[in-house]
Amino acid sequence: MHDLTxxxxxxxxxxxxxxxxxxxxxxxxxxxxxxxxxxVVVYVHTPADVGAALRYxxxxxxxxxxxxxxxxxxxxxxxxxxxxxxxxRYLDGVRVDPEERLAYVGGGAxxxxxxxxxxxxxxxxxGGTVGHTGVAGVTLGGGNGWLTPAHGLTxxxxxxxxxxxxxxxxxxxSAAEHADLFWGLRGGGCNFGVVTEFVFHLHPQEKTVFGGxxxxxxxxxxxxxxxxxxxxxxAGPKEAVHVFPxxxxxxxxxxxxxxxxxxPESEGxxxxxxxxxLGPVSDGRDEMTYEAFNxxxxxxxxxxxxxxxxxxxxxxATKALSRTLFERIxxxxxxxxxxxxxxxxxxxxxxxxxxxxxxxTAYTRNRPGLGNAIGLVRWDGARPELExxxxxxxxxxxxxxxxxxxxxxNYSADSSASKDExxxxxxxxxxxxxxxxxxxxxxxxxxxxxxxxxxxxHPAEVEEDEPRRN
Numbered sequence: 038m039h040d041l042t043x044x045x046x047x048x049x050x051x052x053x054x055x056x057x058x059x060x061x062x063x064x065x066x067x068x069x070x071x072x073x074x075x076x077v078v079v080y081v082h083t084p085a086d087v088g089a090a091l092r093y094x095x096x097x098x099x100x101x102x103x104x105x106x107x108x109x110x111x112x113x114x115x116x117x118x119x120x121x122x123x124x125x126r127y128l129d130g131v132r133v134d135p136e137e138r139l140a141y142v143g144g145g146a147x148x149x150x151x152x153x154x155x156x157x158x159x160x161x162x163x164g165g166t167v168g169h170t171g172v173a174g175v176t177l178g179g180g181n182g183w184l185t186p187a188h189g190l191t192x193x194x195x196x197x198x199x200x201x202x203x204x205x206x207x208x209x210x211s212a213a214e215h216a217d218l219f220w221g222l223r224g225g226g227c228n229f230g231v232v233t234e235f236v237f238h239l240h241p242q243e244k245t246v247f248g249g250x251x252x253x254x255x256x257x258x259x260x261x262x263x264x265x266x267x268x269x270x271x272a273g274p275k276e277a278v279h280v281f282p283x284x285x286x287x288x289x290x291x292x293x294x295x296x297x298x299x300x301p302e303s304e305g306x307x308x309x310x311x312x313x314x315l316g317p318v319s320d321g322r323d324e325m326t327y328e329a330f331n332x333x334x335x336x337x338x339x340x341x342x343x344x345x346x347x348x349x350x351x352x353x354a355t356k357a358l359s360r361t362l363f364e365r366i367x368x369x370x371x372x373x374x375x376x377x378x379x380x381x382x383x384x385x386x387x388x389x390x391x392x393x394x395x396x397x398t399a400y401t402r403n404r405p406g407l408g409n410a411i412g413l414v415r416w417d418g419a420r421p422e423l424e425x426x427x428x429x430x431x432x433x434x435x436x437x438x439x440x441x442x443x444x445x446x447n448y449s450a451d452s453s454a455s456k457d458e459x460x461x462x463x464x465x466x467x468x469x470x471x472x473x474x475x476x477x478x479x480x481x482x483x484x485x486x487x488x489x490x491x492x493x494x495h496p497a498e499v500e501e502d503e504p505r506r507n
Contacts, residue, residue: 038096038097039092039093039096039097041054041077041093043093044077044079044089044090044093047086047089048079048081048082048085048086048089048090049082049083049085049086050079050080050081050082050083050086050126050127051079051080051126052077052078052079052080053077053078053079053080054076054077054078055074055076060078063075063078063080063121063123064078064115065107066104066107066108066109066112066114066115066340067106067107067108067110067169067338067340067344068108068109068110068340068342068343068344068345069341069342069343069344069418069419069421070110070112070343070344070345070418070421070424071107071109071110071111071112071113071114071115071344072112072115073102073112073115073116073117073119074117074118075102075115075116075117075118075119075120075121076099076118076119076120077093077099077119077120077121078104078120078121078123079120079121079122079123080123080125080126080127081122081123081124081127081128081233082127082128083233084199084201084207084233085207087122087201087205087207087231087233088201088205088206088207089205090120090122091122091201091203091205091231091487092205093120094119094120094487095203095485095487099118099119099120100116100117100118100119100120100489101116101119101120101121101122101487101488101489102114102115102116102119102120102121102122102490103121103122103124103173103227103231103488103490104121104122104123104124104125104145105124105125105144105145105146105171105172105173105174106125106145106147106169106170106171106172106173106174106175107125107171108167108169108170108171108174109174109450109490109491110344110345110346110450111450111451113227113490113491114174114490122231123145124143124144124145124173124231124233125145125171126145127143127145128143128144128145128146128233128234129143129145129146129147129150130142130143130146131143131146131150131151131153131154131155132154133154133155133157133158133160133239135158135160138160138238138239138240139196139236139237139238139239140154140155140160140162140235140236140237140239141234141235141236142172142234142235142236142237143172143233143234144172144173144231144232144233144234144235145171145173146171146172146173147168147169147170147171147172148164148165148167148168148169148170148171148172148175148331149168149169149328149331149332151164151172152164152168152327152328152331153328155239155242156242156244156326156327156328158239159241159242159243159244160239160240160241160242161184161239161240161242161327162184162188162191162194162237162238162239162240163180163181163182163183163184163185163188163189163190163191163193163194164180164182164184164191164331165180165182165191165331166181166182166183166331166334167332167334167335167337167338168331168332168335169335169338169340170338172235173227173232173235174227174447175191175447176191176192176195176232176235177222177223177224177225177226177227177232178224178226178400178445178446178447178491179191179192179223179224179400179445179446179447180192180447181383181409181445181447182331183246183277183297183299183330183331184240184242184299185277185385185387185389185390186272186273186274186275186276186277186385186386186387186388186389187240187274187275187299187389188240188389189389189390189392189393190390190393190400191237192222192223192224192398192400193389193390193393193398194237194238194239195222195223195235195236195237195238196211196212196236196237196238197209197210197211197235197236198210198211198219198222198232198234198235198236199232199233199234200218200222200229200230200231200232200233201230201231201233202218202229202230202482202483203230203482203483203485203487203488204482207233208230210222217478217481218478218482220397220398220399220474220478221399221475221478221482222399223398223399223400224398224399224400224401224468224471225399225468225475225478225494226446226490226491226492227488227490227491228475228478228479228483228488228491228492228493228494229478229479229482229483229488230482230483230488242299242327243299243300243327244326244327245301245324245325245326245327246297246298246299246300246324246325246326246327246330247297247298247300247301247302247304247305247306247322247323247324247325248295248296248297248298248305248322248325248330248333249295249296249320249321249322249323249325249330249333250293250294250295250319250321250322250333251293251294251295251296251312251313251317251319251320251321251322252285252291252292252293252294252317252318252319252320252321253291253292253293253294253315253316253317253318254291254292254318255290255291255292255363255367257292257315257316257317258282258292258358258360258363259355259358259360260315261280261292261294261312261315261354261358262354262355262357262358263354263355264311264312264315265278265280265354265358265384266353266354266355267311268311268312268384269354269384269407272384272385272386273386274299274386274388274389275298275299275300276296276297276298276299276305276308276309276385277296277297277383277384277385278294278295278296278297278309278312278384278385279294279295279297279381279382279383279384280292280293280294280354280358280381280382280384281293281294281295281379281380281381281382282358282362282363282366282380283363283366283367283370283378283379283380284366284367284370284377284378284379286336286337288372290367291318292358292363294312295333295334296309296312296322297330301324302323302324305322306322337379338413341418342415342416342417342418343415343416343417343418343420343421343423343424343427344413344414344415344450345413345414345424345427345428345431345450346411346412346413346414346431346448346449346450347411347412347431347432347434347435347448347449347450347451348409348410348411348412348443348444348445348446348447348448348449349380349409349410349411349412349434349435349438349440349441349442349443349444349448350404350405350406350407350408350409350410350440350441350442350443350444351382351383351384351406351407351408351409351410351440352406352407352438352439352440353407354382354384356439356440357382357410357438357439357440358382359437361437362380362434362437362438365433365434365437366378366379366380366434369430375416375417375420375423376414376415376416376423376426376427376430377414377415377416378412378413378414378430378434379412379413379414379415380410380411380412380413380434380438381410381411381412381413382408382410383408383409383410383411384407384408385408387407387408390402391403395470395471396470396471396474399468399471399474399475400471401467401468401469401470401471404442404444404469405440405442406440406442406444408444409444409445409448410438410448411448412431412434412435414427414430414431428451442466443463443466443467446467446491446492451463460492460493461493461495463492464492464493464494464495467492468492468494472494473497475494476494476495476496476497477497478494479494479495479496479497480496480497483496484496
């Protein structure tokens, strides 16, 4: 059995333990309630470092977590008394090949860095809508963003990945090499290993886009819902509208829209003229750089608080944006209460997503509903004990949404349930018809379930006529 001295001598990165300077910083996460007291944090520098850390964790019976962007409120990137493989210090680089239109992205990179590097060459791909989210988590869960109507999911841009599996072997996978693993990574989360590098195909992207935040008085709710009903059937690949009923960031009761148009201001204003004619309280839309627009929600999702999230399926606006739901969010998010409550409905075309067959990737497509919604409850970072109440709030909102089924796994924090049977049910709900195939992959690449975070896939059972592993 290898000890910590062997690990320190073997890896080229850094090792942090509870007695070292920087230990508390190494535990920091976007959500304060996601912090766990790890026994060892390994800032890996190479795939070989990842392999050594995996070997040490297995031999010493330590549970494992992978830290890239660290945005999981459930603590999927943290582990109590276990080992964290941290990609954020040394494997966070982005390199762009403009001639081949490829981006080489480290597993610890964040979307703000990707957008900046790619847009220097007038190129982009579908990425996260918050700049400080990690590339790895968003990608492995599917990847949904402002360019989804035009280009589909982030995984639809992935052409190659380097992944270190539970056996400590680094594999390069693509459509031509380890194709089964490549299929599983595209939507299967961190079930199959640690991705140290992603290679993405890029698309030409104009330097500037049009959009921003538009705030309406509460009495405009029904009119906004009706307008979305009129607009959505004709929504094209250049546009998207996210709706947040309840309270604005100022704390006032309001209906907030974030509008995106991938083109010049004149076209965007004309396309969204009917929304403007409804008479907003404030209109912050402007022409801005693509990178700036991708940071427009950064403050809304700023780090340092406790957080819990849940994903929902978007229904028709006249059903989803009900007065009952609006008033309940206003009440739950009263400034005198400990919680800030937000529910965002993403209205944008799913045509590019559903153009890819559902069995082409682990991410299942052609689901019911019009898109995704995310519920977020935030509260003081010094009170993690309020997490159960935050979960109750999002469960209550699920009942009011009336179309609460899971569509996009990245939006739900409760993927790492404590009860094994509940975790199985949630994984099957997410992966649907692809679950059985994912079980076969799990059996091949991680039969001992070393990677047991996010929506955990259980390995397929060994057939009676096959030899069992010891």
